[in-house]
Amino acid sequence: MATSTPKALAGEERPSPSPKSGGQGTGRSRRSALLHRLDVKGAPYTFVAPFFVIFAAFSFYPLVYTSWISLHRVELATLDSMTWLGLDNYIALWNDSRFWNALQNTITIGIISTVPQLLMALGLAHLLNYKMRNSLFFRVASLVPYATSVGAAALVFTMLFERDFGMINWGLGLVGLGPVDWEANKWPAQLAISTIVIWRWTGYNALLYLAGMQAIPAERYEAASIDGASRWKQFTHVTVPGIRSTIVFTIVLSTIGATQLFGEPLIFGQGPNGVTGGADNQYQTLGLLLYEEGWNNYQMGRAAAIAWAMFLLLVLVFVVQRMIARLRSRTS
Amino acid sequence: MTTESLAVRTDTPVRTPIGKTRRGGRRLLRQGAGRQHHAGPLAYVLLAVMAILSIFPLYWTMVAASTDNTRVSQTPPPFLPGPNLFSNLARAWDEAAMGKAMINSLIVAGVIALSTVLFATLAGFAFAKLRFKGRNALLMLVIGTMLVPPQLGVVPLFMMMSELGWSQQLPAVIFPTLVSAVGVFFMRQYLSEALPDELVEAGRVDGAHSLRIFWSIVLPIARPAMAVLFMITFVQAWNDFFWPFVVLDMSNPTVPVALTQLSAGYVRDQSLIMAGALLGTLPLLAMFIVFGRQIVGGIMAGAVKG
Numbered sequence: 001m002a003t004s005t006p007k008a009l010a011g012e013e014r015p016s017p018s019p020k021s022g023g024q025g026t027g028r029s030r031r032s033a034l035l036h037r038l039d040v041k042g043a044p045y046t047f048v049a050p051f052f053v054i055f056a057a058f059s060f061y062p063l064v065y066t067s068w069i070s071l072h073r074v075e076l077a078t079l080d081s082m083t084w085l086g087l088d089n090y091i092a093l094w095n096d097s098r099f100w101n102a103l104q105n106t107i108t109i110g111i112i113s114t115v116p117q118l119l120m121a122l123g124l125a126h127l128l129n130y131k132m133r134n135s136l137f138f139r140v141a142s143l144v145p146y147a148t149s150v151g152a153a154a155l156v157f158t159m160l161f162e163r164d165f166g167m168i169n170w171g172l173g174l175v176g177l178g179p180v181d182w183e184a185n186k187w188p189a190q191l192a193i194s195t196i197v198i199w200r201w202t203g204y205n206a207l208l209y210l211a212g213m214q215a216i217p218a219e220r221y222e223a224a225s226i227d228g229a230s231r232w233k234q235f236t237h238v239t240v241p242g243i244r245s246t247i248v249f250t251i252v253l254s255t256i257g258a259t260q261l262f263g264e265p266l267i268f269g270q271g272p273n274g275v276t277g278g279a280d281n282q283y284q285t286l287g288l289l290l291y292e293e294g295w296n297n298y299q300m301g302r303a304a305a306i307a308w309a310m311f312l313l314l315v316l317v318f319v320v321q322r323m324i325a326r327l328r329s330r331t332s
Numbered sequence: 333m334t335t336e337s338l339a340v341r342t343d344t345p346v347r348t349p350i351g352k353t354r355r356g357g358r359r360l361l362r363q364g365a366g367r368q369h370h371a372g373p374l375a376y377v378l379l380a381v382m383a384i385l386s387i388f389p390l391y392w393t394m395v396a397a398s399t400d401n402t403r404v405s406q407t408p409p410p411f412l413p414g415p416n417l418f419s420n421l422a423r424a425w426d427e428a429a430m431g432k433a434m435i436n437s438l439i440v441a442g443v444i445a446l447s448t449v450l451f452a453t454l455a456g457f458a459f460a461k462l463r464f465k466g467r468n469a470l471l472m473l474v475i476g477t478m479l480v481p482p483q484l485g486v487v488p489l490f491m492m493m494s495e496l497g498w499s500q501q502l503p504a505v506i507f508p509t510l511v512s513a514v515g516v517f518f519m520r521q522y523l524s525e526a527l528p529d530e531l532v533e534a535g536r537v538d539g540a541h542s543l544r545i546f547w548s549i550v551l552p553i554a555r556p557a558m559a560v561l562f563m564i565t566f567v568q569a570w571n572d573f574f575w576p577f578v579v580l581d582m583s584n585p586t587v588p589v590a591l592t593q594l595s596a597g598y599v600r601d602q603s604l605i606m607a608g609a610l611l612g613t614l615p616l617l618a619m620f621i622v623f624g625r626q627i628v629g630g631i632m633a634g635a636v637k638g
Binding site: 124199291295 | 371375382387392393404454458462463464473474479481484485486490491511541542543546570577578594600613616619620627631632635636
C-alpha cells in the first residue's frame with residue numbers, strides 16, 4: 001500500500017496564532033486551534049467509522065455468533081431458547097450421509113463451473129485486448145449475463161435444459177445424439193447448473209483480466225518478440241504471469257462463490273421446493289443443505305454447524321492452493 | 333496488490349475510466365500498454381460467438397415470453413417472437429406480485445447503493461488522503477473483510493432480524509449490506525489517483541474543516557467514480573438472492589424472490605415464467621444499454637492489477 005500522504009495534511013502548517021501572542025482574540029483562537037486539532041485527529045476515524053460499525057454489527061458479529069449457535073439446539077419456532085449440545089451438531093453432521101453428499105456435490109460443481117469459467121475468461125480477455133472496431137460493444141455484450149439475476153438466468157437455463165422440449169436436447173438431436181435427462185441424472189444436472197454459473201460470470205472475470213492485461217508494460221512484449229517468442233509463448237510467458245495477482249483474486253472470489261452455491265441448484269430444482277437438490281439429492285449443495293436444515297427442518301444449530309463446515313472447506317481450499325503454489329515455485 | 337500499475341505518465345491528456353478527459357491527471361486504464369495487436373478475422377468470429385452466447389438466453393427469454401405454453405413446448409422450439417408478449421407480461425405482473433417486488437427491489441437496491449457510495453467515499457477519502465494512526469492496519473482489515481463470505485453469518489443474522497422484528501421486512505435486507513469493503517477499496521484507489529494532495533492542502537490552509545473539504549473538494553472530484561460504484565452496487569443488490577430469499581416471504585418479496593414463486597406452481601406455464609424472468613431483468617438491461625461503457629470501465633478500474 002502506498003503511503004504518499006503529504007505532511008501538510010496533518011495540519012501543522014496551518015497558520016494558527018501562538019497561544020503566547022496575547023491580545024483580544026486569544027481565547028477564540030485557542031479554541032479554534034483546539035477544534036482544528038480535534039478535527040484533524042478525529043475526522044479520519046469518523047469517516048471510516050460507519051463502514052466498520054455496520055460491518056461489525058451485521059457481518060462480523062454474526063460470523064462469530066454462528067460458532068456459538070452451532071454448539072446449541074435452536075429451533076426455528078423458538079429462537080430464543082437455546083439448549084447446550086456441545087459438539088453434538090458436528091457429530092451428527094459427520095455421521096449424516098446427506099452432508100458428505102452435499103460436500104461432494106459442492107466440490108464437483110465448484111470445479112466444473114470454476115475451472116472452465118476462468119479459462120474461458122482468460123481467452124475472452126485476450127481477444128478483447130486486441131485493437132479492433134466495436135470493442136466497446138463486445139465488452140458490454142460479454143457483461144450482459146452479469147446483469148441477469150440468478151433467478152432469471154436459472155429459469156431460462158432450466159427451460160433450455162428441459163428433457164422433452166428443451167432447446168439443448170433438440171440441438172443434440174440435430175447432431176444425432178439422444179436426449180439427456182438433465183434434471184434426473186447426477187452428472188448432467190451438475191453440468192447444467194455449472195453452465196448457468198459459467199454463463200453469468202465468464203464475462204465479468206474476463207473484464208478483470210482485461211484490466212490486468214492492459215497494465216502490462218508494452219516493453220515486455222517487445223522484449224519477448226525480439227527474443228523470438230511466438231504469440232502463444234508470449235501469452236503463456238508474459239500475459240499470464242503479468243496478471244498473476246488478478247488470477248489469484250478471481251480464484252479466491254469464485255471459490256467463495258462456489259462454496260455457497262444456492263440459487264442456481266434451487267431454481268433448477270423447480271423453485272422453493274428445490275432445496276433437496278433433486279430426487280436423490282444428486283445436486284444438493286452445502287448451501288441448499290444449510291437452508292433445508294435451518295428453514296425446512298427448523299434446526300438452526302445444525303444449519304450453523306453447516307455454515308462452519310463451509311468456512312472450513314474454504315480455508316482448506318486456500319491452504320491447499322497456497323501449498324501447490326509454493327511447491328510449484330520451488331520446482332521451477 | 334500494488335498501486336504501481338495504476339500510476340502512469342502524467343504528461344498527456346488522458347481519459348479516466350469514467351470517460352472524462354483530464355489534463356495532467358493519471359489514468360486508471362492505460363490504452364497504450366498491454367498487447368495491442370490488431371484483431372484478425374478469427375478474433376472477430378470468436379468474439380461474435382461469445383457475444384451471441386451471452387445474449388442468446390436473454391433473446392430467447394423474450395421469444396418464449398411472447399408465445400404461449402403449447403408453442404414453447406414444440407420441436408423445433410420457436411426462434412422468433414410471437415404475439416403474446418404483452419398479455420404474458422401482464423399476467424406475470426399479476427401472478428408474481430411483480431409490481432410490489434419491483435418497488436421493493438428499487439427501494440432495497442437504491443438505499444443500499446446510496447449508502448454504499450456515501451460511506452465508501454468517506455472511508456476511501458480518509459484512506460487515500462488523510463493521515464491517522466492505524467491507517468494501514470485498518471485498510472488491511474477492509475481488504476481482509478472482502479474475503480469473508482457474508483452468507484456464513486446467515487443463521488445468527490436471521491435470529492437478529494426476528495429479534496428486531498424485521499423478519500419479512502425490507503430493513504432486514506437493507507441493513508446487512510449497507511456498506512461494502514470492495515466499495516471502500518474502489519474509492520480509495522480512485523481518489524489516490526484523481527484527487528491531488530495540493531487541493532486538500534489548500535483547503536486546510538483556508539481553514540476548512542474536514543467535512544467541508546469532503547463536501548466541496550472531494551465530492552465533486554469523486555462524482556464519476558461514485559456514479560460507477562452506484563451502478564455496480566445497484567446491480568448486485570437488485571440481483572442478490574440468498575439472504576432476501578431467507579428473510580423475506582412471498583407477501584413482500586424482492587424481484588429475485590418473486591421469480592421463484594413463478595416456477596413453484598404445479599402446472600408450469602413456461603411462457604408465463606419467461607415473462608416474469610424478462611420483467612425482472614428489463615430494468616437492469618435498460619441500465620446496461622444506457623450506461624454500459626461506464627459499468628465496464630468501473631469494473632475494470634476496480635480490478636486488482638499487476
